Amino acid sequence: MRLNFVTTASLVVLAIVALSFWWSPILWTLLLVLPLVGLGVFDVYQSPRAIRRNFPIWGRLRYVMEDLRPKIYQYFVESDTDGKPFSRIHRNVIYQRAKRQMDTVPFGTQLDVYENNYEWLNHSIKALSMKTIDTDPRVLVGGPDCKQPYSASVYNISAMSYGSLSKNAIMAFNEGALLGNFAHNTGEGSISDHHLRGGDLIWQIGTGYFGCRYPDGTFNPDAFREKAILPTVKMIEIKLSQGAKPGHGGMLPGSKVSEEIARIRLVEVGKNVDSPSYHSAFTTPLEFVAFIKKLRELSDGKPIGFKLCIGHKSEFVAICKAMVQTKIYPDFITVDGGEGGTGAAPLEFSNHVGMPLRNALAFVYDALTGFDLKRHIKIIASGKVTNGFDLVKNFALGADMCNSARGMMIAIGCIQALECNKNTCPTGVATQNPKLVRGLVVEDKKKRVANFHNETVKSASELLAAAGLKHPSDIHRVYIQRRISPDKVLTYLDSYPYIPNGSLLQEPYAKQFETIMAISSAESFTPNFDNLDWDNLAWARKPLSN
Numbered sequence: 001m002r003l004n005f006v007t008t009a010s011l012v013v014l015a016i017v018a019l020s021f022w023w024s025p026i027l028w029t030l031l032l033v034l035p036l037v038g039l040g041v042f043d044v045y046q047s048p049r050a051i052r053r054n055f056p057i058w059g060r061l062r063y064v065m066e067d068l069r070p071k072i073y074q075y076f077v078e079s080d081t082d083g084k085p086f087s088r089i090h091r092n093v094i095y096q097r098a099k100r101q102m103d104t105v106p107f108g109t110q111l112d113v114y115e116n117n118y119e120w121l122n123h124s125i126k127a128l129s130m131k132t133i134d135t136d137p138r139v140l141v142g143g144p145d146c147k148q149p150y151s152a153s154v155y156n157i158s159a160m161s162y163g164s165l166s167k168n169a170i171m172a173f174n175e176g177a178l179l180g181n182f183a184h185n186t187g188e189g190s191i192s193d194h195h196l197r198g199g200d201l202i203w204q205i206g207t208g209y210f211g212c213r214y215p216d217g218t219f220n221p222d223a224f225r226e227k228a229i230l231p232t233v234k235m236i237e238i239k240l241s242q243g244a245k246p247g248h249g250g251m252l253p254g255s256k257v258s259e260e261i262a263r264i265r266l267v268e269v270g271k272n273v274d275s276p277s278y279h280s281a282f283t284t285p286l287e288f289v290a291f292i293k294k295l296r297e298l299s300d301g302k303p304i305g306f307k308l309c310i311g312h313k314s315e316f317v318a319i320c321k322a323m324v325q326t327k328i329y330p331d332f333i334t335v336d337g338g339e340g341g342t343g344a345a346p347l348e349f350s351n352h353v354g355m356p357l358r359n360a361l362a363f364v365y366d367a368l369t370g371f372d373l374k375r376h377i378k379i380i381a382s383g384k385v386t387n388g389f390d391l392v393k394n395f396a397l398g399a400d401m402c403n404s405a406r407g408m409m410i411a412i413g414c415i416q417a418l419e420c421n422k423n424t425c426p427t428g429v430a431t432q433n434p435k436l437v438r439g440l441v442v443e444d445k446k447k448r449v450a451n452f453h454n455e456t457v458k459s460a461s462e463l464l465a466a467a468g469l470k471h472p473s474d475i476h477r478v479y480i481q482r483r484i485s486p487d488k489v490l491t492y493l494d495s496y497p498y499i500p501n502g503s504l505l506q507e508p509y510a511k512q513f514e515t516i517m518a519i520s521s522a523e524s525f526t527p528n529f530d531n532l533d534w535d536n537l538a539w540a541r542k543p544l545s546n
């Protein structure tokens, strides 16, 4: 192919020169041809890219095609039911609700109702009248030690930092939250001026303690208190992990640490900032609950909760044991499914680390009821909750409320271009490029966030009414059916049977908790296998260890 290029390029140049003796204006074409020849020569002699070396100039089309592929796929190839992570029908209903357009569908479902994983809700002959239902059910978050409980919507904006999102996106979210009377989670990047537009905030604190840290990155109680007592901060969330990259820290490169970011996060301008993969403020479950108590005191009694994606079940049970032992309870726990999104994560972490939401939520609910802790703690679920049915099925598994990150992004115009990690987001949602950010008009988009929230909660309330239920807390796992083979259907109750309230406070424990109870303790996150009955567990012992 290189030979072809050399021959063709030489022939074209010679032909142009020859023809110029008869018709001299043809020499102008050299303005186009010579740079192309130069490009081809460069391709031939460069070494990093084999395709360009072997196919000068033409090889470059590969990159153009790769760039266009997702767009061509999305606009011309994708059917209504495919498209990932969110299918077109899911995205469309968000756009329609955000714009308050017609959100009904004609001619029946497009889903294959005999396919595995198809799910449906049991409706009732005694459905409730839509006129009598509350289309904005609220949940009071705040356990026994909370002095400023928060009356929350059942659907709120999930954690996304200023930095991963643009300032206009943050403002649209916050003003939308104000308009629709729901809450906006700051993400771990702390509270920026763009968050202070009047909407209720859930302030998230991650391992980098941004906005409440000493220069060495450890937790600074005075800086914490300063922000925690702001009236707009309604709840505080300690982030242990998130579904898209649990156990993975992060590093904000110095090039991105502008003066504004440095001021917001309490870091140094232009210097790399580390987000470790673990917290430095506590190392054991007992220290963790003591930290919760400390934050509650420093914030004058605001609701304190934590967010995690479940990894080892025993670690969560260890936290429950610490709660029982100390009688210190978080006011809420956010369970993030492994299917959760992020601005940027390693593929392996996104695809293969962390428990998916359904399993994690049922487990967390069961552990909390097992230890008789649920009555103090509200559960928030996140992981692809974008429509009324998503809300209802999470309520059925045990959630009191749900959060949405990507659903809310789509509501303000995200087209799932999958460029959050490139600073090129064409809709101005997940970029810091001012030319792209200006395309997102806060005044318009704030209404869309509020509309999307209100219509989605209304849809969930209508579904509950169709099932004869008044409030999300009334639903039971038996209401949701799931096909697991062409002729077999299980309810959520069959898949995730409840365990009796308080049953983990004394033996015998429910079978699925026996081993977890034996290996977990309030003193350590690390499981202790010494207490296991190894005579009966010979099959579980690793034969050799190095």
Ligand SMILES: Cc1cc2nc3c(=O)[nH]c(=O)nc-3n(C[C@H](O)[C@H](O)[C@H](O)COP(=O)(O)O)c2cc1C
Pocket: 158, 159, 160, 161, 164, 165, 186, 187, 188, 189, 204, 239, 241, 242, 243, 307, 336, 337, 339, 340, 341, 342, 343, 382, 383, 384, 385, 403, 404, 405, 406, 407, 420, 430
């Ligand atoms: C752009 C972006 C930024 C995020 N930043 C954070 C963050 O700072 N802290 C956090 O706990 N989760 C973060 N998340 C995860 C979301 O809060 C949420 O847990 C996850 O995406 C699941 O919700 P979803 O399926 O509705 O998107 C981020 C997600 C996205 C898409």
